[in-house]
Each structure stands twice: as structure tokens, then as C-alpha cells.
Amino acid sequence: MKKLQGFPNEYLYVLPSDILRNFSFSKVIPQLYITDIGFYPNAKDHYVHRNQGTDEWILIFCTHGQGHVASKTKSFHIERGSMVLLPPHQEHTYYSSEDYPWDIFWVHFSGTLVSEYLPHDMLNKPQIIIQNRTNPKDMDMLMSQFWQMIQTFSSGFSYAAVFYASQMLGTTLAYILFQTSSVSNQLGLGNEHITKAVQYIYDHLEDKTSLNDITRELGISASYLSRIFRQTIGMSVNQFIIDIKTKQASHYLLDSTLSIEQIAHHLGYTDQYYFSRLFKQKFGISPQKYRKQKINRSKNIGTK
Numbered sequence: 001m002k003k004l005q006g007f008p009n010e011y012l013y014v015l016p017s018d019i020l021r022n023f024s025f026s027k028v029i030p031q032l033y034i035t036d037i038g039f040y041p042n043a044k045d046h047y048v049h050r051n052q053g054t055d056e057w058i059l060i061f062c063t064h065g066q067g068h069v070a071s072k073t074k075s076f077h078i079e080r081g082s083m084v085l086l087p088p089h090q091e092h093t094y095y096s097s098e099d100y101p102w103d104i105f106w107v108h109f110s111g112t113l114v115s116e117y118l119p120h121d122m123l124n125k126p127q128i129i130i131q132n133r134t135n136p137k138d139m140d141m142l143m144s145q146f147w148q149m150i151q152t153f154s155s156g157f158s159y160a161a162v163f164y165a166s167q168m169l170g171t172t173l174a175y176i177l178f179q180t181s182s183v184s185n186q187l188g189l190g191n192e193h194i195t196k197a198v199q200y201i202y203d204h205l206e207d208k209t210s211l212n213d214i215t216r217e218l219g220i221s222a223s224y225l226s227r228i229f230r231q232t233i234g235m236s237v238n239q240f241i242i243d244i245k246t247k248q249a250s251h252y253l254l255d256s257t258l259s260i261e262q263i264a265h266h267l268g269y270t271d272q273y274y275f276s277r278l279f280k281q282k283f284g285i286s287p288q289k290y291r292k293q294k295i296n297r298s299k300n301i302g303t304k
Contacts, residue, residue, distance in 0.1 A: 037149055042101050059086075062080055
């Protein structure tokens with residue numbers, strides 16, 4: 001027997017459109033807001049089919065069991081940790097597994113800035129997005145976020161409740177955006193190498209680090225790392241190293257009494273003058289002038 005809702009221990013809240021219109025004075029809520037939200041545990045026989053989709057976006061988060069989601073042309077298997085984004089006005093179907101009924105949180109949402117929270121691939125060509133990269137360590141965090149949204153509405157639809165729930169939804173969507181970034185999808189293993197390369201650079205700020213040092217550590221070719229680094233970061237590995245080290249130097253100049261020579265050595269540069277040239281290329285002024293300029297500005301602020 002197919003069921004749209006009506007499961008034991010379920011939660012279901014629908015925000016009346018009149019309530020949302022009452023908050024039209026807000027500059028924040030119209031940007032991202034929830035229209036419906038719920039939790040269906042052990043949802044045996046759960047089945048939804050919409051020929052025209054809905055007016056809102058839909059987010060489904062499976063926390064237990066299994067199910068399926070389908071568009072006109074594709075079908076996806078859903079299990080614990082799967083997060084599903086369904087675009088509005090598109091036919092879709094989703095249903096629980098007969099043998100392993102799912103537990104799902106779900107939310108319908110809309111807003112003028114929804115596009116800012118969605119994967120870029122989805123904006124270029126709206127389609128079902130399945131995010132199966134949920135870190136097991138993040139499950140409790142994500143479940144807590146959904147529970148907070150649901151429990152917020154248990155006491156009514158006040159402005160504070162609607163505001164809080166919308167901000168919590170934004171946090172959840174930001175997690176999906178981070179996990180499903182186009183870079184991750186396009187580069188796959190390459191993204192892992194970039195993460196390790198960046199970590200190596202930060203771990204060796206005091207050393208004279210080069211592209212060859214990093215590729216030797218990672219066991220990959222210099223040409224491969226250079227290519228995926230430019231595609232992802234937008235600059236060469238060496239440029240990135242210089243950028244990070246000169247930014248770190250700017251903190252040393254403001255927050256320490258280290259000399260320019262000491263700062264250079266702390267960042268792996270044996271030639272103080274070469275370091276100063278790199279710093280000037282980045283900030284437009286020498287390290288000495290940078291320190292003096294910032295100190296004088298702080299003094300002027302303190303005397304006002």
C-alpha cells in the first residue's frame with residue numbers, strides 16, 4: 001500500500017503562506033525560507049510521484065534504511081548518508097525500499113538567493129543531485145541540524161522561529177555545496193592530492209619548499225600536480241607557496257618583534273632581500289614600510 005504520509009512517530013510541519021507573507025518586511029527571510037519540513041521514520045510503503053514536481057526545491061536526507069529517487073530518465077539508489085536535492089517544476093518519484101524502509105528528513109524551501117546555496121552544476125542545468133559523500137562523522141551534526149529545524153516549529157511559526165530555521169537550513173545546504181563542488185566532481189582523486197599538497201605546504205612553512213618536494217612526498221608527477229593545481233586553485237604551486245608565506249609574514253610583521261631577517265628565516269628564505277622583493281610584489285610595499293604603516297595607523301586609531 002503506497003503512502004504519502006501518516007507514519008508512526010512522524011513529524012510534519014507546513015508553514016501557511018499567510019505566515020510567510022507576514023514576514024515580507026524582513027530582508028533575510030525572503031532570501032531563503034522553509035515551506036514544509038518533516039521526518040518519516042521506518043517509512044514502509046512511502047511513495048511519492050509528482051508529474052510537475054513542486055514549486056519549491058526539495059532536500060531529502062536518508063539517515064537509515066534504503067530507497068530510490070528517479071527523474072524521467074534516471075534512477076538513483078539511496079541509503080544512509082545520502083542527501084538528495086530535487087529542483088522545482090520537474091517530474092520526480094521517490095520511494096522507500098520494501099525490505100529496508102528508510103528514515104528520512106525532508107524539507108521544501110525557496111527564496112531569492114537559493115541559487116547561492118546550490119551546486120553550480122545544478123544551476124547550469126537543473127537536475128537531481130545525489131550527494132553520497134557524507135562523512136560518517138558528520139551524520140550526527142546533520143541530523144542535529146534537521147532536528148533543530150523541526151523542533152523550532154514545535155512551538156509555532158514566530159518570526160524568530162522561521163528566521164532561525166532558515167539560517168539552519170542555509171548551514172545544511174552549505175555543507176552539501178562544499179561536498180558536491182564541481183572541483184571534487186571533475187577531479188576526483190586529483191582533489192585529494194591538492195588537499196594533501198596544501199597541507200604539506202602549511203606543515204613546512206619554515207622550510208624551503210618546492211614543487212619537487214611536494215610531488216616527491218605525494219608520489220605523483222610535477223606536471224600532474226601543476227595542472228590540477230592551476231585548474232583548482234587558479235595559480236601555480238610556487239605562486240601559492242609564495243602567497244601563503246608572504247601572508248604569514250604580514251602577521252609576523254604586525255604581531256611580533258621579529259626582525260625582517262628573522263621573519264625571512266622563519267619562512268624558509270635564507271636571502272632576506274629576495275624575501276623582501278617577494279613581499280613587495282604581493283603587497284606593493286616593502287616589509288619595513290608595511291610594518292611602519294600599520295603601526296602608525298593603529299596609533300592614529302587609538303588617539304581618536
